[in-house]
Amino acid sequence: DQQVKQNSPSLSVQEGRISILNCDYTNSMFDYFLWYKKYPAEGPTFLISISSIKDKNEDGRFTVFLNKSAKHLSLHIVPSQPGDSAVYFCAASADTNAGKSTFGDGTTLTVKP
Amino acid sequence: DVKVTQSSRYLVKRTGEKVFLECVQDMDHENMFWYRQDPGLGLRLIYFSYDVKMKEKGDIPEGYSVSREKKERFSLILESASTNQTSMYLCASSLFGTGGYGGYTFGSGTRLTVV
Numbered sequence: 001d002q003q004v005k006q007n008s009p010s011l012s013v014q015e016g017r018i019s020i021l022n023c024d025y026t027n028s029m030f031d032y033f034l035w036y037k038k039y040p041a042e043g044p045t046f047l048i049s050i051s052s053i054k055d056k057n058e059d060g061r062f063t064v065f066l067n068k069s070a071k072h073l074s075l076h077i078v079p080s081q082p083g084d085s086a087v088y089f090c091a092a093s094a095d096t097n098a099g100k101s102t103f104g105d106g107t108t109l110t111v112k113p
Numbered sequence: 114d115v116k117v118t119q120s121s122r123y124l125v126k127r128t129g130e131k132v133f134l135e136c137v138q139d140m141d142h143e144n145m146f147w148y149r150q151d152p153g154l155g156l157r158l159i160y161f162s163y164d165v166k167m168k169e170k171g172d173i174p175e176g177y178s179v180s181r182e183k184k185e186r187f188s189l190i191l192e193s194a195s196t197n198q199t200s201m202y203l204c205a206s207s208l209f210g211t212g213g214y215g216g217y218t219f220g221s222g223t224r225l226t227v228v
Binding site for chain 1 (some may be wrong): 215
């Protein structure tokens with residue numbers, strides 16, 4: 001039973017346009033959500049997070065939206081840049097799991113110049 | 114600059130060998146984790162640890178064990194390597210209890226091939 005799902009394995013967008021990456025979860029105990037970015041041959045790096053008490057968090061070009069009723073979150077990148085091309089992982093954690101995050105499968109974003 | 118260092122970037126081992134993957138962090142983090150990354154399966158948690166000598170099974174612990182003798186070091190052990198353990202192994206650490214606030218810091222990964 002996959003508790004965190006990223007249904008789009010890949011996404012291609014033009015430089016300057018918006019990239020929207022989506023993530024769905026099933027466990028209602030999750031109360032903290034994160035996005036990581038991974039370049040080839042490197043470990044993932046933390047990008048942005050959101051607590052379940054919020055519905056939006058913004059950091060520069062990156063905004064994460066959380067819809068708790070739909071158990072859905074999304075990452076918006078505006079404007080997209082070629083350097084944003086990477087694999088993006090959605091992750092979720094719950095206090096009861098005390099330190100453990102559950103990850104999605106990842107979405108490969110390609111930003112074309 | 115804080116770091117999680119994995120001792121090897123690439124390893125090739127034979128079936129049946131005992132394999133040690135080492136991970137060291139310099140951030141005084143309490144929590145450490147071992148994940149494996151496989152195409153189409155994302156990151157799956159193998160084991161994690163909250164403190165020295167403490168360990169908890171993750172989602173796929175079979176065939177693995179861990180050791181945490183010192184706070185900064187978390188080792189993953191493949192007791193008898195098999196070809197289905199060929200994968201990218203990622204070590205991570207975090208300071209806060211949920212592993213959420215501020216996210217994990219990951220190492221660069223160890224690409225293990227079992228032949």
